Amino acid sequence: MxxxxxxxxxxxxxxxxxxxxxxxxxxxxxxxxxxxxxxxxxxxxxxxxxxxxxVAAEGLIGVAVSGGRGVAVEINSETDFVGKNVDFQNLVRDITKVALETGETVEVLKATQLNGQTVADVLTDAIARIGENLNLRRLHVLEGTTIVSYVHNAAAEGLGRIGVLVALNGPEDKALEIGKQFAMHIAATAPLALSEADVDAAVLERELAVQTQKALEENAESAKPKPDAVIHNNIIPGRMKKFLSEVTLLNQAFVINPDLTVAQAAAEAGVEITGYARVAVGEGIEKVEEDFAAEVAKTLQG
Known part of the structure; x- marks a missing residue:
């Protein structure tokens, strides 16, 4: 190739x-x-x-919580200016409220009624009114005993660039208090999974392959090579343990008190984290880079 x-x-x-x-x-x-x-x-x-x-996509994440249910909704726009538009903010807020009541998937949410129209039709009208393409891209629903939400880079109440939901078991007052700290931690660290058991098998397999090859090559180039048993039984497992401590929420060092893991901090507070969601605007959408000079030249050439 x-x-x-x-x-x-x-x-x-x-x-x-x-x-x-x-x-x-x-x-x-x-x-x-x-x-x-x-x-x-x-x-x-x-x-x-x-x-x-x-990431090229702009827009807002809307979050809302009621009782033991929380939702995070992503609606994309073409430019970041639209995120500051009150009309667009109201649109995201209204759709998020509908999602909290009835939404389970994006498809169901688009078919749900909002002010006498389907959400899909409301979006179509907003596209014509605001003048940019808008896309209801993602909906994440989280349920649990107590749900705590947090919005990072807030544009307005419940709206921002990153939306986080955390589900906790335990006394509600304690869950609400420390839950906000956990939500802020999640916004900052973007864990891949709640615990080791929740990490995608393909991610683990890929990381193991990388760490194995790296360790073997380093050992081959070392002036004092270590026995294969040391490489496979100590070095590689140690590196995988470090990887998991960095990408799993419960094993991460708690940003507010790095001497504790998140799991230890939860235990000290008398609560248990049972789930979370972190949704950031434009995650996974590749940026389309445009050569403005080339575009102008092409236009001039007819």
């Missing part, structure tokens, strides 16, 4: 690695982006990629 300049550019932006390293990674993996990323990580050449740098 031929390696194009666009592929090199994309992988450099994803990993922060140098151009020659990126080219070699793509060549070694026959142009497979995911495999090339892992190859760079194995060699210690990939830097932490910031997903936000690749």
């Amino acid at each position: 031929s390696i194009t300049a666009a592929m090199v550019k994309e992988l450099r932006e994803m990993t922060g690695a140098g151009m020659m390293d990126v080219k070699k990674a793509l060549t070694e993996t026959d142009g497979n982006m995911e495999a090339a990323t892992d190859w760079l990580r194995t060699k210690g050449l990939a830097k932490a990629a910031k997903k936000a740098d690749r």
